[in-house]
Amino acid sequence: MSLIRFNAIKESNNRLVIAIEENGRRSDSFGTNVFNEKRMLQYLTKDALASVKNAISSGSKIDRKIADQVAEAMKGWAISMGATHYTHWFQPLTGATAEKHDAFFDLLSDGTALEKFGGGQLVQQEPDASSFPSGGIRNTFEARGYTAWDPTSPAFIYGTTLCIPTIFVSYTGEALDNKAPLLRALSAVDEAATAVARYFDKNVSKVNATLGWEQEYFLIDKSLAQARPDIVLTGRTLVGNSAAKGQQLDDHYFGVIPSRVLSFMSDLEQECTKLGIPVKTRHNEVAPNQFELAPVFEEANLAVDHNLLLMDVMDKVADKHSFKILFHEKPFAGINGSGKHNNWSLATDTGVNLLSPGSTPMKNLQFLTFFINTIKAVDRYEELLRSSIASASNDHRLGANEAPPAIFSVFVGSQLSRVLDELEGVSKGKLSPQEKTELKLNVVGKIPEILLDNTDRNRTSPFAFTGNKFEMRGVGAKTNSAKPMTILNTIVAKQLQEFKKEVDVLIDKKDLKKDEAIFNILREYIKTSKRIRFDGDGYSQDWENEAKKRKLSNNKNTPDALQVLISKESIALFKATKVMSEIEIGARYQVELDTYILNLQIEGRVYSELVYGYIIPSAIAYQNKLITNVSGLKDIYGAAHKNFSVGQLSMIEEIGEELTELKKMTDAMTNARKKANGLSDSKKKSKAYCNEVKPYFDKIRKHSDALEKLIDDQLWPLIKYRELLFIK
Ligand code: ADP
Ligand code: MG
Numbered sequence: 173m174s175l176i177r178f179n180a181i182k183e184s185n186n187r188l189v190i191a192i193e194e195n196g197r198r199s200d201s202f203g204t205n206v207f208n209e210k211r212m213l214q215y216l217t218k219d220a221l222a223s224v225k226n227a228i229s230s231g232s233k234i235d236r237k238i239a240d241q242v243a244e245a246m247k248g249w250a251i252s253m254g255a256t257h258y259t260h261w262f263q264p265l266t267g268a269t270a271e272k273h274d275a276f277f278d279l280l281s282d283g284t285a286l287e288k289f290g291g292g293q294l295v296q297q298e299p300d301a302s303s304f305p306s307g308g309i310r311n312t313f314e315a316r317g318y319t320a321w322d323p324t325s326p327a328f329i330y331g332t333t334l335c336i337p338t339i340f341v342s343y344t345g346e347a348l349d350n351k352a353p354l355l356r357a358l359s360a361v362d363e364a365a366t367a368v369a370r371y372f373d374k375n376v377s378k379v380n381a382t383l384g385w386e387q388e389y390f391l392i393d394k395s396l397a398q399a400r401p402d403i404v405l406t407g408r409t410l411v412g413n414s415a416a417k418g419q420q421l422d423d424h425y426f427g428v429i430p431s432r433v434l435s436f437m438s439d440l441e442q443e444c445t446k447l448g449i450p451v452k453t454r455h456n457e458v459a460p461n462q463f464e465l466a467p468v469f470e471e472a473n474l475a476v477d478h479n480l481l482l483m484d485v486m487d488k489v490a491d492k493h494s495f496k497i498l499f500h501e502k503p504f505a506g507i508n509g510s511g512k513h514n515n516w517s518l519a520t521d522t523g524v525n526l527l528s529p530g531s532t533p534m535k536n537l538q539f540l541t542f543f544i545n546t547i548k549a550v551d552r553y554e555e556l557l558r559s560s561i562a563s564a565s566n567d568h569r570l571g572a573n574e575a576p577p578a579i580f581s582v583f584v585g586s587q588l589s590r591v592l593d594e595l596e597g598v599s600k601g602k603l604s605p606q607e608k609t610e611l612k613l614n615v616v617g618k619i620p621e622i623l624l625d626n627t628d629r630n631r632t633s634p635f636a637f638t639g640n641k642f643e644m645r646g647v648g649a650k651t652n653s654a655k656p657m658t659i660l661n662t663i664v665a666k667q668l669q670e671f672k673k674e675v676d677v678l679i680d681k682k683d684l685k686k687d688e689a690i691f692n693i694l695r696e697y698i699k700t701s702k703r704i705r706f707d708g709d710g711y712s713q714d715w716e717n718e719a720k721k722r723k724l725s726n727n728k729n730t731p732d733a734l735q736v737l738i739s740k741e742s743i744a745l746f747k748a749t750k751v752m753s754e755i756e757i758g759a760r761y762q763v764e765l766d767t768y769i770l771n772l773q774i775e776g777r778v779y780s781e782l783v784y785g786y787i788i789p790s791a792i793a794y795q796n797k798l799i800t801n802v803s804g805l806k807d808i809y810g811a812a813h814k815n816f817s818v819g820q821l822s823m824i825e826e827i828g829e830e831l832t833e834l835k836k837m838t839d840a841m842t843n844a845r846k847k848a849n850g851l852s853d854s855k856k857k858s859k860a861y862c863n864e865v866k867p868y869f870d871k872i873r874k875h876s877d878a879l880e881k882l883i884d885d886q887l888w889p890l891i892k893y894r895e896l897l898f899i900k
Pocket of ligand 1: 467469515517641
């Protein structure tokens, strides 16, 4: 065994489990590191508290004097908790989070030291933003960008740093991050959904989008991960022969959690609890070493922040437990990849989940209104929704016969399908009293009962209704949920705006009663959005053919999926909802394409390094061993040696053939890469990487994996799947 591999395995085998006590009630320590309402009550004056609360609920501005008070209070609390630094915590378009720490410590001109943090520092900062991707926005406008406080997401202490969630915008106001557009989308959906919810209840004055994500991930022993250049540099294994045992026995899903992992999880949960991340469930996933963590759902902006923070905390806690955590969507070939289901709904400030059927026909009509409008929105903008989860790493799932397909469709289940069919049959215009009664009692009124035993679930659907929420399943494990949440809330906002307009026209011009008007429009929507509904097997070839007939998009790779972002219709949508300007969309399109190219470029380089630095040398070493053996046999037995070395000779040849092909493919890939690099147009370049470079990756892998099977285990230089994938 190569020395690197030997040492890494030895180190991993000698790991001790860190004993963690699962002590006491988690509710006692929930949010102790968060400047939440409880802390605010304790630390803020009445005026300041009212002002912050107002900013949270209605987005009103906080004036400078109040900001100074809030900053002073936050500082006092943070220092009492042992914090020494503060940072504006933001989400640049890289998809991760960024922070730049400043000490509270400061010197006055006379040399006196003090701890300083004022309203100015709380509200706005100017990080040196020139190294963050901006998709050209900064070149066109101003080189600088600034971060601005988002009071809707509470500040928290992480380690010894007070983190203040912020948006990141250019000096001319263009969003340079993922949070600013999300906040605008949430505000758009709030406005549109509130207006519609008020048809049913005049007390509603705000609607929040809610998000409950389910985070999947892999855990790998740290020293084993570090011994693989591909995992270190790309987050996935670029080569690797499948272990004899994978997930075929289904023995990992919901199985007993290994003690080393349980210790990590428990430590993680304690950290999350302090940070106010309401994690609730933990379990083994389908693939070996794959796990999932899910929280209680929250308001979408907060949920997104919590997911990003969680990913960071997970990374750190994993390190403490000598694990490397992988969020890549497809770290290993042959076993499941990782996703991040986004469960989504809308909730009113009167405590009603708008996607949950209620106890009266009117409440159910409200449910149907939001339910059908969501379906209609997804139907109209299915391609845009698909684009929001496109990335080089997620391409391994979507469009590669794994997890949901790249085709968007909505699963509603057989019972609700029947309800929609019945509604579709309702006559147009005014309804007779009998029709109304029949509709209310027998169709709408029965929804809660039928949903109670709605057990038919469809795991292959990318957008499934699951009783009281929709579950968007194609989101990648690594993806910042702000992206899909921005698009989903934007399209629903737009749809609800139009719905309201259409209903009002029927009420005003056609003299229909409110519920009649609503029925009429919903009926039309059911008719016109039928193609998006699909309850069958989303993985099947039949569905792919059928979807094509229905003119649903099927963009299997990122360069294709991204094109719709800059279509006229998308630009109009973002403008109408005030979510993004044309410049901001163009910038995102550019950043996403560039990120795609860079990721494939890195993978291509690592392939070359693996092939020339690791795989070919070990293949030659083993071939030489065989050659020495054969020539030794020849020395002893002369020409008769062939009788004793048929096996060796054929192996020498087989290794030679695989090696030749491996080298050929690697060189061809490098040439294709050079050619692609010569293109200056990002769209062409991304397509070249996708269609000319990437296909070689699988071919290289095939020959490398064949060599792994042929070569002496003692000589193979890369940690094998069997060694990586079964934590004890
Ligand atoms: P599963 O989908 O795995 O069967 P559940 O249905 O229990 O699991 O819920 C999955 C996720 O859905 C959880 O993270 C939960 O917080 C979230 N969820 C539940 N209700 C809502 C809601 N109204 N809005 C958003 N997310 C929700
Ligand atoms: Mg789920």
